[in-house]
Amino acid sequence: xxxLFKIFNSSTGQKVxxxxxxxxxxxxxxxxxxxxxxxxxxxxxxxxxxxSQFMTGNPLIKIVSYITYFAIxxxxxxxxxxxxxxxxxxxxxxxVDGGWANSHWTSRNMGILGTVLLVFIVIHMIDFWYExxxxxxxxxxxxxxxxxxxxxxMEFSGEKFQARVKASLGQINDFTTLEYKDLYKEVYATFDKxxxxxxxxxxxxxxxxxxxxxxxxxxxxxxxxHPAWNKTIKLVGYGFxxxxxxxxALIPLIIFFS
Amino acid sequence: xxxxxxxxxxxxxxxxxGMVTYPMKDVESHMxxxxxxxxxxxxxxxxxxxxxxxxxxxxEGICGTCSMVINGRxxxxxxxxxxxxxxxxxxxxxxxIHIEPFRAKSFPxxxxxxxxxxxxxxIMQAGGFISVNTSGNTIDANTIPIRKDHADMAFDAAxxxxxxxxxxxxxxxxxxxxxxxxxxxxALLPQGHTERTERVLKMVHQMDAEGFGxxxxxxxxxxxxxxxxxxxxxxxxxxxxxxxxxxxGE
Numbered sequence: 001x002x003x004l005f006k007i008f009n010s011s012t013g014q015k016v017x018x019x020x021x022x023x024x025x026x027x028x029x030x031x032x033x034x035x036x037x038x039x040x041x042x043x044x045x046x047x048x049x050x051x052s053q054f055m056t057g058n059p060l061i062k063i064v065s066y067i068t069y070f071a072i073x074x075x076x077x078x079x080x081x082x083x084x085x086x087x088x089x090x091x092x093x094x095x096v097d098g099g100w101a102n103s104h105w106t107s108r109n110m111g112i113l114g115t116v117l118l119v120f121i122v123i124h125m126i127d128f129w130y131e132x133x134x135x136x137x138x139x140x141x142x143x144x145x146x147x148x149x150x151x152x153x154m155e156f157s158g159e160k161f162q163a164r165v166k167a168s169l170g171q172i173n174d175f176t177t178l179e180y181k182d183l184y185k186e187v188y189a190t191f192d193k194x195x196x197x198x199x200x201x202x203x204x205x206x207x208x209x210x211x212x213x214x215x216x217x218x219x220x221x222x223x224x225x226h227p228a229w230n231k232t233i234k235l236v237g238y239g240f241x242x243x244x245x246x247x248x249a250l251i252p253l254i255i256f257f258s
Numbered sequence: 259x260x261x262x263x264x265x266x267x268x269x270x271x272x273x274x275x276g277m278v279t280y281p282m283k284d285v286e287s288h289m290x291x292x293x294x295x296x297x298x299x300x301x302x303x304x305x306x307x308x309x310x311x312x313x314x315x316x317x318e319g320i321c322g323t324c325s326m327v328i329n330g331r332x333x334x335x336x337x338x339x340x341x342x343x344x345x346x347x348x349x350x351x352x353x354x355i356h357i358e359p360f361r362a363k364s365f366p367x368x369x370x371x372x373x374x375x376x377x378x379x380x381i382m383q384a385g386g387f388i389s390v391n392t393s394g395n396t397i398d399a400n401t402i403p404i405r406k407d408h409a410d411m412a413f414d415a416a417x418x419x420x421x422x423x424x425x426x427x428x429x430x431x432x433x434x435x436x437x438x439x440x441x442x443x444x445a446l447l448p449q450g451h452t453e454r455t456e457r458v459l460k461m462v463h464q465m466d467a468e469g470f471g472x473x474x475x476x477x478x479x480x481x482x483x484x485x486x487x488x489x490x491x492x493x494x495x496x497x498x499x500x501x502x503x504x505x506x507g508e
Contacts, residue, residue, distance in 0.1 A: 003506070004503075006463070007459075007499075007503040008503075010462055010463060010466055010499075011432070011434075011462065011465065011466050011470070011471075011472040011473065012462050012472075012473075012495070012496055012499040012500075013499070013503070014472060015472060015473060015496070016496070016500060082472055085471065085472075086429070086430035086431070086432075086471035086472060086474070088363065089362060089363050089364070089430055089431035089432075089469060089470060089471035090361050090362055090363065090429075090430075090431045090471075091363055092361055092367075093361065094327060094330055094358055094361055095264070095266075095277060095356055095358060096327075096329050096330035096356045096358070097330050098327070098329060098330025098331035098427075099330070099429060099476075099478065101330070101331055101335075101481075102331070102427055102476075102477070102478040102481035102482050103429075103476035103477050103478040103481065104476070104477075107474060107475065107476035107477065108429050108474075108476055108478075110474060213475070213476075216475075217474070217475040220475045220489065220492065220493050220496070221473075221475065221496060222496065222500070223493045223494065223495075223496035223497030223498075223499075223500055224493070225489070225490050225493030225494075227490075
């Protein structure tokens with residue numbers, strides 16, 4: 001055990017865990033983004049609210065969510081500790097910094113970019129995660145009905161609902177009512193504030209720059225490097241660093257401007 | 259050409275040190291950088307001042323001794339060269355040139371531009387060797403078959419001259435490129451295979467004990483390496499280390 005501790009506490013071992021947690025968080029980002037895209041379904045927020053409920057209720061998801069919390073905390077704090085220790089490895093700094101000539105600025109500023117992300121994650125969690133788990137979010141009722149063998153959902157109140165009931169009289173085979181916390185409404189209300197949209201957009205730039213270096217760097221730290229694969233890993237990393245944060249940033253922007 | 263030199267002067271390891279400005283007149287463009295410093299030192303000695311201490315030996319890019327950071331870059335503003343291979347034609351009339359020692363906690367400054375790179379020696383002593391019977395029964399290396407691509411990669415790694423530019427260039431003062439070159443060179447060859455597991459563990463742990471930083475994969479080391487040692491070696495070191503952590507019998 002002490003040998004294992006020594007190995008994973010060495011400079012190389014620490015980087016392996018940073019790489020593994022980093023890549024795990026990349027997978028998390030994809031799942032998170034796919035969930036968020038449900039905000040654009042025209043179903044009175046049923047899909048998004050249903051998804052939010054599922055993400056907090058399902059026991060298997062719960063285990064994964066604890067792994068995610070651990071990955072975020074480990075990656076963030078270990079990263080900060082390593083950055084501070086690395087600074088101590090050069091107590092007297094150079095008078096002239098030539099870093100621009102030999103390396104990409106994102107690779108030299110992962111600590112700063114990561115700190116921006118950590119601050120963002122805290123704000124983001126307070127606004128949505130905390131609000132959903134511990135806040136007093138109003139709930140919304142949905143009716144799920146079977147019409148001609150097809151399951152449909154809609155909000156269980158309002159004019160649209162009444163009109164639909166009148167039109168469908170006699171056609172509905174069966175129905176149930178469902179009640180979810182209305183995170184959908186909360187998201188739309190939050191992204192109505194320009195400063196929050198701006199904060200989100202800036203943070204997604206930080207995610208993009210962090211991933212620009214981080215994705216391929218994780219593979220290098222794990223020793224996954226081969227002339228036949230390096231170019232692909234690099235390109236996939238760059239694509240990931242652009243597409244995923246862009247997807248996240250578009251959500252508040254679309255909500256704000258529509 | 260006329261230049262302004264700003265050189266780090268430090269009397270002893272304990273001295274605080276600082277930059278001192280020296281105007282240089284009529285520098286020939288075909289001089290090597292070290293020859294230019296020789297001229298400066300000649301002038302200083304003539305004036306009765308202490309000459310600038312800097313490390314140098316072969317002056318043909320083989321020994322890796324000439325450690326200094328010129329305008330923020332180890333071995334100056336060119337790629338794949340040591341300081342002795344840098345020529346004054348790379349500079350322009352009127353330029354100000356900042357000359358500093360390699361900076362790292364693990365490379366303490368001894369005097370002016372000279373640093374103690376003993377940390378590299380101690381890493382090598384920890385595992386950067388192969389144990390061979392030299393009692394007269396040594397097997398001729400050429401009788402052992404080696405894959406051509408492995409021989410080539412091992413040779414590329416073996417061109418590392420241990421100059422320390424990788425540490426000087428790295429924002430974390432990491433010695434990963436140096437250690438990875440040495441680990442790769444030995445791990446790729448049959449003679450080095452026997453001790454590969456213990457070697458990588460011991461060398462990495464010694465590297466950490468010396469106070470070098472961790473690797474952020476910025477690539478600055480490979481970009482500044484006079485022998486163009488590739489980052490592939492660092493990936494191999496990571497693989498070797500991971501493998502060793504699972505198979506080591508310690």
